[in-house]
Every structure is written in C-alpha cells, then in structure tokens.
Amino acid sequence: MTVQEWVQRIKVLLVSLCIASVANYILTGKSGAAVSPLEALPGLLILAACVLLATLVENIISMILPKNFPDIVYISLAAILISIPGLFPFSEFCIAHIEKVELMSLITVLMAYTGISVGKDLNTFRQQGISIVVVSLITFFGTFFGSVIIGQAVLSLTGVI
DSSP states (O other), X not given: OOHHHHHHHHHHHHHHHXXXXXXXXXXXXXXXXXXXXXXXHHHHHHHHHHXXXXXXXXXXXXXXXXXXXXXXXXXXXXXXXXXSTTTSTTHHHHHHHHTTSOHHHHHHHHHHHHHHHHHHTHHHHHHTOHHHHHHHHHHHHHHHHHHHHHHHHHHHHTTOO
16 A cells, blocks of 8 residues: 555545544534543544554555455454453553444444445446346345344343333
C-alpha cells in the first residue's frame, strides 16, 4: 500500500470520526445521558487505532500468505483483544472510553458510505437487469427479517422484553 493510499484512508477515517462523534452525541442525548463529542473522542480514537493497526497487519499478512481475509476480521480481532479485561495494561482504559460510544453512531457512518457506494455504481447495477433487483430485494428482506426473528428470540429468552 502506498503512502498516498494511507493518507486517503486516514482522511476518510478522520471524516468518519467527526460524523460518528456528532451521531453519538445525538443518540446519547436521546437516552438522557448525552456524551459530548470531546468525551467520546478517546473511544473513537481507540477504535480508529484498531482500524489502522488491523489494516497494517492485513497488509503485512497479505504479502506473506496467498489467502486474503476481509479487513473486518482483523479489525474485530484487534478490538476484541484490547477489550479483554486484564489482557493488556491499557484494557480497562480502552473499555471505559469505548463504552461512551454508541454502536448505532458508528453504523450511521457505515450506512452513509454504503449509500454513496451503491449510488456511485447505479448504472452498473441497472445493466444487470431485473433479476439482480429481485435477488437483492429477497436478500435484503431475508436478512432483515432473519435478524428481527433472531433478535426477538434472544431478547425474549434473556428476559429483556
């Protein structure tokens, strides 16, 4: 990966952090315990460090191994490792600050980028014909309703609802 690509990734990450901090403030404000963007900043920076570290590890591993894994595997592994209490001396610090970041604020950014990506490739999508639309709709609905059913079952079994 070139220096220019790293600079581009860091720029996107910084914009994502700004959007996520505002979304986090709005979401936590609705629950009555608003977390200001400055309060959420350490947690967001820790998550950004996980992304950058995971990207670096993925780049190194992809030079060694012929099989590439998705970046999310490395990002998840980094986040899981830093959040295991007692594993690292800084684990408790990371957990305390990441707890201030709402998951939905991060998903807001992800969905915005997804929308931009789909909009960018709309002509290619249109050229695939009606069959790709039908398959996409069935996939979206199946994923959504499958998630709803699993979520309902888990929340019911745990007594949350």
